[in-house]
Amino acid sequence: xxxxxxxxxxxxxxxxxxxxxxxxxxxxxxxxxxxxxxxxxxxxxxxxxxxxxxxxxxxxxxxxxxxxxxxxxxxxxxxxxxxxxxxxxxxxxxxxxxxxxxxxxxxxxxxxxxxxxxxxxxxxxxxxxxxxxxxxxxxxxxxxxxxxxxxxxxxxxxxxxxxxxxxxxxxxxxxxxxxxxxxxxxxxxxxxxxxxxxxxxxxxxxxxxxxxxxxxxxxxxxxxxxxxxxxxxxxxxxxxxxxxxxxxxxxxxxxxxxxxxxxxxxxxxxxxxxxxxxxxxxxxxxxxxxxxxxxxxxxxxxxxxxxxxxxxxxxxxxxxxxxxxxxxxxxxxxxxxxxxxxxxxxxxxxxxxxxxxxxxxxxxxxxxxxxxxxxxxxxxxxxxxxxxxxxxxxxxxxxxxxxxxxxxxxxxxxxxxxxxxxxxxxxxxxxxxxxxxxxxxxxxxxxxxxxxxxxxxxxxxxxxxxxxxxxxxxxxxxxxxxxxxxxxxxxxxxxxxxxxxxxxxxxxxxxxxxxxxxxxxxxxxxxxxxxxxxxxxxxxxxxxxxxxxxxxxxxxxxxxxx
Numbered sequence: 001x002x003x004x005x006x007x008x009x010x011x012x013x014x015x016x017x018x019x020x021x022x023x024x025x026x027x028x029x030x031x032x033x034x035x036x037x038x039x040x041x042x043x044x045x046x047x048x049x050x051x052x053x054x055x056x057x058x059x060x061x062x063x064x065x066x067x068x069x070x071x072x073x074x075x076x077x078x079x080x081x082x083x084x085x086x087x088x089x090x091x092x093x094x095x096x097x098x099x100x101x102x103x104x105x106x107x108x109x110x111x112x113x114x115x116x117x118x119x120x121x122x123x124x125x126x127x128x129x130x131x132x133x134x135x136x137x138x139x140x141x142x143x144x145x146x147x148x149x150x151x152x153x154x155x156x157x158x159x160x161x162x163x164x165x166x167x168x169x170x171x172x173x174x175x176x177x178x179x180x181x182x183x184x185x186x187x188x189x190x191x192x193x194x195x196x197x198x199x200x201x202x203x204x205x206x207x208x209x210x211x212x213x214x215x216x217x218x219x220x221x222x223x224x225x226x227x228x229x230x231x232x233x234x235x236x237x238x239x240x241x242x243x244x245x246x247x248x249x250x251x252x253x254x255x256x257x258x259x260x261x262x263x264x265x266x267x268x269x270x271x272x273x274x275x276x277x278x279x280x281x282x283x284x285x286x287x288x289x290x291x292x293x294x295x296x297x298x299x300x301x302x303x304x305x306x307x308x309x310x311x312x313x314x315x316x317x318x319x320x321x322x323x324x325x326x327x328x329x330x331x332x333x334x335x336x337x338x339x340x341x342x343x344x345x346x347x348x349x350x351x352x353x354x355x356x357x358x359x360x361x362x363x364x365x366x367x368x369x370x371x372x373x374x375x376x377x378x379x380x381x382x383x384x385x386x387x388x389x390x391x392x393x394x395x396x397x398x399x400x401x402x403x404x405x406x407x408x409x410x411x412x413x414x415x416x417x418x419x420x421x422x423x424x425x426x427x428x429x430x431x432x433x434x435x436x437x438x439x440x441x442x443x444x445x446x447x448x449x450x451x452x453x454x455x456x457x458x459x460x461x462x463x464x465x466x467x468x469x470x471x472x473x474x475x476x477x478x479x480x481x482x483x484x485x486x487x488x489x490x491x492x493x494x495x496x497x498x499x500x501x502x503x504x505x506x507x508x509x510x511x512x513x514x515x516x517x518x519x520x521x522x523x524x525x526x527x528x529x530x531x532x533x534x535x536x537x538x539x540x541x542x543x544x545x546x547x548x549x550x551x552x553x554x555x556x557x558x559x560x561x562x
Contacts, residue, residue, distance in 0.1 A: 029402040032068035032077070035059060042071040049225060050511040051504035053385040053414040056080070060415050066399070072233060075407045080415035082422065085460055088398060089390060089411060093461030098122040098391035100408045103236055104227045104249050115142040115304070116257065116311040118150070119319055120222070122391065123462075145303045146312045150466050153287040153316075157200060158469050161361055163285050165199040166470070168547045170477035174358070174485050175544040177524045178537065183491075185332070186519040189478075190325045196474055197320040201313050202263050203284030204553060214259065215321040217252050223512040260314030261307060264288055271296075284553060287313055322514045324471050326383035327374070329517045331479045334377050335488045336498055336522070338429050345370050345483045346527070356539055359480030361473050365447040367480065372431035374475050375450045378457045380429050381502055383514055385414035388459055416456055427501060484527075485540055491521025 037043030047055055056078055059067060065081035079085045089096050099109060099122050107114040109122040121143040157163065173192040177185065194208040194215070201207075220226035229235040229245045240246045267288040291309045295302045304312070335342040348369040353359055359367060392407040418426040422440055423433060433439040434450035443449040452458075452472055458465035465471075482488070490498050497520035505511045510518055526533050548554065 029397065030400040032066075032401050033063040034067035034069050034078075035063070037070070040070075040073050042069055044071060048504065050506065050508065052224065052511070053412060054504050056386065056410070056412045057415045057418065060412070065415070066401075068401075075404060077403060077407055077409045079409065079411045080419075082416050082419065082456060084398075085411045085416070085456070088396075088409065089460035089463075092396065093463075095394045095396060096390050096392055096409060097462040098393045099463075100389050100391045102222045102230065103233045104221055104230050104245060106249070106253065108222075110142045115146070115308045116315070118143065118146045118312060118315045121146075123393070142308075146308075147466070149291070149303060149312060150316055153290050154466055154470065156290065157285070157287075160285070162196075162200060162470060162473060163552060164547075165196050166473040167360055167477050168551055169196045169199070169205075170474070170481050171358070171540075171544045171547045173478055174481040174540055177482075177486065178526070178540055180524075183521060184519075185522045185524070186325075186329060186517075189328045189332075190321065192478060193324040193328070193474060194321045196324075196470075197317045199286070199553065200470075201287050201317040202267055203286030203289060207263055207317075210259065211317055212321055214256055215318045218256065218318055219322060219512050219514055221249055221252060225508050225511050256314070257307075257311065260310040264292075264306065264310040264313060268292055287316065319465075320467050320470065322516060323383055323465075323467075324474050326514055326517060327377050327381075327471075327475060328478055329519075330377045330381040330383075331374060331475070332482070332488060332522065333498060333517060333520075334373070334380065334429055335482070336490050336520075339489075341373060341429070341431055342483065342488065345373050345479075349480055349483045353480075353484060355535065358484045358540075358543060359476060361476060363480070364472075364476050367476065368435065368446050368450065369431065370476065370480055370483065371452075372434040372450045374479055375434055375452050375455065376429060376431040378452060378455055379417045379423065381515075381517065382413040382417055382457055384457065385412075385417075385502075385515060386513065387411040387413040388463070388513075390460070390463065411456070411460055413456060482524075485536060486524040487527050489523050489525070491523055494521040497521070 035043040035046060037045065057080065059069075060078065060080035065079065066084050067078055067080075069076045069078065079088065099120050102108040102120055105117065105120065108117050108120040110117065111122065115121075123141065123143045161167075169192050172195075173188055176188055176191075190212050191208065194212040195205040198205050198208040198211055222230075224230050227245045227249065229243075235243070235245065238246070240250070267286070270284075271292060291302075291313065295306075295309075335345075348367060349359055352363050352366045359370070364371070387410055390409040390411070392403055392405055392409060395405050396403045417423065420426055424439065433441050434443075435446075436442060441450075452475075453468050455468070458468045458471075497518065505515075505518075507518065509516050526536050528536060
């Protein structure tokens with residue numbers, strides 16, 4: 001009897017002490033503002049199915065630039081101020097660099113050793129890895145080593161202007177607009193970006209078509225509106241044989257990973273067939289080459305095995321398709337809606353490049369109006385308006401608010417772009433905000449600024465995108481080529497499709513993590529009249545022919561450069 005009494009006494013004392021600890025701890029911190037909702041579910045009924053970023057911005061107007069929401073039992077923090085985002089995600093990046101799990105993607109964070117999704121990984125501190133495949137070091141930090149490999153590969157390619165691949169594909173893009181087989185200019189934008197990264201990754205544009213489809217499937221898999229189980233996670237408890245989402249995801253995953261391995265294996269076969277000197281010496285520089293050469297020279301010190309290398313290369317390519325094609329499409333939309341600014345870009349391009357060529361990467365310092373136009377496109381229609389989510393890896397306190405480990409942190413790019421203290425009249429498309437000293441966003445020297453290289457579009461802190469320089473080269477060559485060659489206008493009768501303001505999307509494809517802008521009937525008319533029009537056409541034809549003849553991949557095995 002005494003034992004039971006003592007047990008009850010100590011249990012009650014422990015409960016009271018624990019309760020006081022947490023209540024006193026809670027009382028010493030400020031209450032995070034934000035919308036309330038149903039128990040556990042939170043204000044999920046207030047969220048629109050399409051265009052979540054509009055609601056996030058509306059909430060910031062009501063609750064301020066830093067607010068919290070409890071959704072499905074998880075704490076979410078929304079940051080709608082660049083200053084606050086910099087304070088937390090840059091200055092405190094050591095604990096704000098995790099990624100929240102994507103429910104539909106099995107082991108998206110690679111906590112169980114899959115090492116397949118570098119952009120989605122948490123940083124995998126050694127103690128967080130619980131299961132490993134037998135041929136990998138169980139203390140390896142997947143994200144760190146894959147990020148390091150990407151940095152080496154991208155930096156080496158940047159030093160050689162990415163082997164002129166962006167310029168080659170930009171000329172092909174312009175040439176195909178000159179000779180359209182259809183009016184699907186959106187598809188041509190996506191072809192250009194997928195072909196460029198295919199060349200860089202595997203030394204061939206051949207995988208581009210499948211890469212574009214693969215990137216689209218993954219984009220649907222990771223987006224809240226892609227699979228219903230991403231919105232309502234209890235659906236993941238449904239057995240696979242009853243779950244169409246699980247079946248679809250398994251099929252997508254298996255197909256993707258097999259395709260990544262096959263692409264890398266194809267490059268290895270080329271090396272083994274006695275074409276290594278020809279293929280890798282003069283003709284086919286690529287990220288795959290970087291890995292395979294290192295693996296052949298020193299297999300024991302190669303940072304990861306073949307399967308992880310295939311996934312690393314594959315994800316590097318997947319991440320560079322729609323993130324670049326989206327702002328390229330926005331450039332075209334802005335050119336149609338704001339011809340007065342597009343004419344200024346054309347005048348600058350003519351002055352810098354003259355009558356016999358289109359802009360090249362080396363012209364970038366002199367193309368400040370073009371750079372300002374592109375930078376304003378990224379602000380006016382951010383390609384990732386919700387921003388990319390982070391996950392807090394340790395407890396933290398900000399401005400009197402307690403943030404527990406595991407909090408999902410969302411830097412809302414759409415809210416940043418509409419901050420009137422940084423961007424006066426934010427709904428107005430105005431590249432002059434980077435060219436005139438009267439604006440807070442003006443910076444010098446103008447040979448370097450405006451620039452998209454440190455744009456918030458590319459992320460924050462230790463999770464910043466590594467492909468910003470490549471994106472800049474692709475946009476400079478493609479957008480500059482468009483301005484030199486064409487006057488752009490909307491097809492008669494479709495003016496309503498070119499909306500001057502960003503509105504909540506009406507289609508699922510326009511509401512994924514990376515927004516795919518809605519297409520419209522586009523008319524690309526070669527500039528000038530009579531002799532000038534003829535001359536511009538001839539220049540485009542000549543430049544395309546010269547780039548094709550000088551293509552380092554031309555004549556390599558079955559590689560199709562056309």
